Amino acid sequence: MGYSPSIYKFVEGSDTPVPLDMDVVRAVLSPYDIGDPNLTVMDDGRLQCWVRAADGSEAEIFVDEVGILVERPHSGPGVFAIVAELASRLGAAVLDPSSGVFFCSREAHACLPVDMRKDVIVIEMTGEGVRAALIG
Template structure:
């Protein structure tokens, strides 16, 4: 993959800040030791993660959501799927604004996005299929 993904959490149609403690707990075991997490003055956090298969991604988390920059396919998407599940969040593919989520989170999306959301089992392979499958860029 050579694009970015966004992770956002919604409650009753409104965006809410993701839980930074959950983000740390899920991502810390995958943090690249040569580039430890950076916590900025504004409370945002940048962390570079790597999966066992060598895939990596940089994530920037803030109160408004999480940017996943250039996520590799494979196991890295399993880590992203776990993060999304633990946060109760959704993935947004900014190339076309597609919302990718579990059924539990679809009900919390703004009403105008609920019908067109792509509902998947939140696993690495399912995220890979939703973001790079047939008809995708």
Template sequence: MSYSIFLQRFAQGKPAPLDEAATLEVLHPFIVAQDSTSVFIRARDGSEAEIYRDPSGLMIDRPEQGGIFDIVAELINRLDVVLLSPGGPTILRCEADRSHLPNEFQNDAIVVELSGAAIQCAIESF
């Protein structure tokens, strides 16, 4: 895939910090290379992506189809984040997350089952 997706946490309509320890706990088993701002991960099925980190979110660059999206699902669940997909809807883990979004994201946001396959399907359908 030649696109990027973004994982962002919101509280009261504003970006909120991520739990760095939980982020690294999820990613650690899959890291094959890293530097101060990014990690390169490989899922068990061999699919890969580069993830750029900052305190307010993650950018997942060029996620390949497959197991990478299972890791994305785990990140969404563990970090209480939403997925922002340029040109697509904001993906929520549950309806309660909608109230934390900025107003401009609320109307088009959709709730998607937290599985890699469901997330990948939702992104690719737009």
């Protein structure tokens, strides 16, 4: 896959993404990290890890205070299940960079900025739901 979806969390209709719960991020990513088991902290403070799902699909993931970038995700459903779990547990939305459209669960939809809500696609936040939203 030639693009990199991102994950952001919004609260109470604010236009600005809020800081992520890094304990949740670490808890979700740690079981799949095939590099440093404690995740790698880069010089700029971002976390970086390479995840591999049980089906062998992989992605490189970068996490900063307010966003998660999923680089080069394989098209296997397992890596999309990891993305779905991150978004679900964080109450966040996923940005499809190819269309510029966000998608999220019904619960996260209520927290998005009001002007953004009409253009967001509400999905079941599962690996298959994320996969279908990103690649059809």
